[in-house]
Amino acid sequence: xxxxxxxxxxxxxxxxxxxxxxxxxxxxxxxxxxxxAVPSGSTYGFLGPNGSGKTTTIRVLLGLIGPTAGxxxxxxxPMPERAMSTLPHVGALVEGPAFYPWLSGxxxxxxxxAMGRGGRSSTRAGRISEALARVGLTAAAKKxxxxxxxxxxxxxxxxxxxxxxxxxxxxxxPTNGMDPQGTREIRHxxxxxxxxxxxxxxxxxxxxxVEQICSxxxxxxxxxLLMQGTLDDLRANANPKLRVETDDPARAAAVLTRMGIADLxxxxxxxxxxxxxxLPEDCCRALVEAGIGVRMLVKEQVxxxxxxxxxxxxxxxxxx
Amino acid sequence: MWLVEARTVLGRARVRALxxxxxxxxxxxxxAVWRSGGPAAGNGPPFVDRVSHNAVFAALAxxxxxxxxxxxxxxxxxxxxxxxxxxxxxxxxxxxxxxxGRGRLLLAKAVVLALFCVVAxxxxxxxxxxxxxxxxxxxxxxxxxxxxxxxxxxVGRSLIAALVVGASMxxxxxxxxxxxxxxxxxxxxxxVTVGLVIVSGILDSVSxxxxxxxxxxxxxxTAFYDxxxxxxxxHNIWKDLVLQAGYVAVFGAAAWAxxxxxxxxx
Numbered sequence: 010x011x012x013x014x015x016x017x018x019x020x021x022x023x024x025x026x027x028x029x030x031x032x033x034x035x036x037x038x039x040x041x042x043x044x045x046a047v048p049s050g051s052t053y054g055f056l057g058p059n060g061s062g063k064t065t066t067i068r069v070l071l072g073l074i075g076p077t078a079g080x081x082x083x084x085x086x087p088m089p090e091r092a093m094s095t096l097p098h099v100g101a102l103v104e105g106p107a108f109y110p111w112l113s114g115x116x117x118x119x120x121x122x123a124m125g126r127g128g129r130s131s132t133r134a135g136r137i138s139e140a141l142a143r144v145g146l147t148a149a150a151k152k153x154x155x156x157x158x159x160x161x162x163x164x165x166x167x168x169x170x171x172x173x174x175x176x177x178x179x180x181x182x183p184t185n186g187m188d189p190q191g192t193r194e195i196r197h198x199x200x201x202x203x204x205x206x207x208x209x210x211x212x213x214x215x216x217x218x219v220e221q222i223c224s225x226x227x228x229x230x231x232x233x234l235l236m237q238g239t240l241d242d243l244r245a246n247a248n249p250k251l252r253v254e255t256d257d258p259a260r261a262a263a264v265l266t267r268m269g270i271a272d273l274x275x276x277x278x279x280x281x282x283x284x285x286x287x288l289p290e291d292c293c294r295a296l297v298e299a300g301i302g303v304r305m306l307v308k309e310q311v312x313x314x315x316x317x318x319x320x321x322x323x324x325x326x327x328x329x
Numbered sequence: 330m331w332l333v334e335a336r337t338v339l340g341r342a343r344v345r346a347l348x349x350x351x352x353x354x355x356x357x358x359x360x361a362v363w364r365s366g367g368p369a370a371g372n373g374p375p376f377v378d379r380v381s382h383n384a385v386f387a388a389l390a391x392x393x394x395x396x397x398x399x400x401x402x403x404x405x406x407x408x409x410x411x412x413x414x415x416x417x418x419x420x421x422x423x424x425x426x427x428x429x430g431r432g433r434l435l436l437a438k439a440v441v442l443a444l445f446c447v448v449a450x451x452x453x454x455x456x457x458x459x460x461x462x463x464x465x466x467x468x469x470x471x472x473x474x475x476x477x478x479x480x481x482x483x484v485g486r487s488l489i490a491a492l493v494v495g496a497s498m499x500x501x502x503x504x505x506x507x508x509x510x511x512x513x514x515x516x517x518x519x520x521v522t523v524g525l526v527i528v529s530g531i532l533d534s535v536s537x538x539x540x541x542x543x544x545x546x547x548x549x550x551t552a553f554y555d556x557x558x559x560x561x562x563x564h565n566i567w568k569d570l571v572l573q574a575g576y577v578a579v580f581g582a583a584a585w586a587x588x589x590x591x592x593x594x595x
Binding site: 126 | 330333334337341342418419420422423424425426427428429430434437590592593594
């Protein structure tokens with residue numbers, strides 16, 4: 010049985026919206042009341058260390074597990090009530106690929122397509138070869154899945170998500186287990202899909218990956234969504250640093266302390282501190298007026314990692 | 330969807346191997362009887378003493394021999410794979426996000442499991458008839474009642490026996506399907522399902538619990554013997570079918586409730 014692939018009208022500016030969404034396992038709050046708002050057309054990086062609740066959130070969003078509390082919608086449709094009519098427009102890769110080892114790549118895709126409501130059977134063969142070509146698996150289409158490498162399996166998972174044109178792609182760690190070349194290809198593909206107008210919700214524990222391909226970001230930590238917004242919004246959370254090299258670091262430190270620069274640190278001839286709202290040009294003037302010879306003065310670009318640490322208050326480690 | 334599911338299940342090497350093993354039962358039985366002449370009249374399992382008289386009895390005897398263990402075991406294997414197998418592979422989550430629909434998927438699994446029950450029994454009967462025709466006379470059949478029916482009538486009765494035996498397995502299959510919705514481990518489902526066949530068989534042989542007997546899903550498994558009478562005695566066959574329908578209703582509902590509410594974490 011194949012359903013109709015005609016698009017459902019999206020009467021919302023958010024492809025994913027949740028309100029107080031929570032999932033507890035016993036007493037453990039794996040997801041602890043989050044309010045996601047993923048703008049339509051965005052490439053949204055769902056960032057967090059392993060164990061922070063990303064995959065649990067994705068499972069709830071796709072209707073695989075029931076939430077303990079809260080509501081959510083996909084493509085403006087209330088879930089889980091409209092799951093059968095909404096999910097055909099959502100492609101998903103959840104917690105790694107999973108296929109039938111004794112079937113070939115293309116037979117696996119054909120089975121899933123036929124069991125679902127996403128695509129018509131008359132266009133199936135064409136869609137399968139197109140999806141396989143898109144992820145670079147054409148040569149291995151007839152190979153049994155059990156003979157696939159981890160990277161090939163990941164690609165087949167992406168091909169399944171791309172089997173019909175989607176309005177929303179939910180990709181859980183899509184570059185897991187891929188070699189650097191494969192990682193580059195997948196990131197290119199995700200960027201391309203984003204450029205075509207598909208909303209991409211990409212979970213990742215790789216800060217650099219999110220920084221490279223995402224326009225928006227949400228930060229998960231211990232089941233809570235600590236912030237969400239554009240990448241710049243995230244960076245704004247971290248205080249930029251000021252790095253100064255002078256002929257008299259000791260006096261320079263004294264002047265900067267008076268200016269309100271926090272966390273001052275001496276590094277040989279350099280002094281580093283947190284700007285905390287103070288303008289770098291004011292610091293420069295104060296140093297020069299104090300008769301200190303300034304050799305270098307830089308406002309340092311905030312890395313996403315600094316921003317992340319600023320938000321979570323700790324490093325990017327596995328949450329306990 | 331059902332067709333795709335049927336093709337996937339029946340096309341699997343494991344399931345084909347099960348059907349080959351089931352087909353081996355009548356072949357071994359027929360060859361053994363052909364070489365030894367078979368047990369004296371009235372000895373051995375039902376029908377085995379008549380195998381050398383007519384090909385039809387090769388099919389019925391094979392069904393009798395395979396009924397208590399081989400058929401239930403193969404059904405338990407397929408039931409274990411149905412939902413728990415998908416969960417253990419991780420394919421269950423991808424079927425659900427396609428979306429296959431939880432109720433729809435369960436129904437497809439149930440239909441194909443029922444189909445397998447019937448295919449397993451037909452497999453034995455057809456191979457039994459072929460082995461019988463090759464090795465034994467295949468003329469008019471002397472029934473258990475002493476009357477005589479044509480060979481074609483006998484063949485028709487053995488095919489109906491296959492359908493009855495297949496349907497007799499529906500209760501067990503629905504129990505297996507329910508257990509499969511609870512677990513992520515197919516082999517555990519298989520063990521529980523086979524275990525229940527053994528428990529039911531033991532209870533069925535203990536006269537102290539005779540009040541339970543009419544409710545045990547194994548109680549009327551031998552009702553198909555009555556197809557070898559002429560005229561056919563249908564009473565126990567109907568009772569069996571009604572009982573199996575009851576099991577399907579109860580465990581089917583339980584499987585539905587579990588399947589439509591379960592958290593898919595695998």
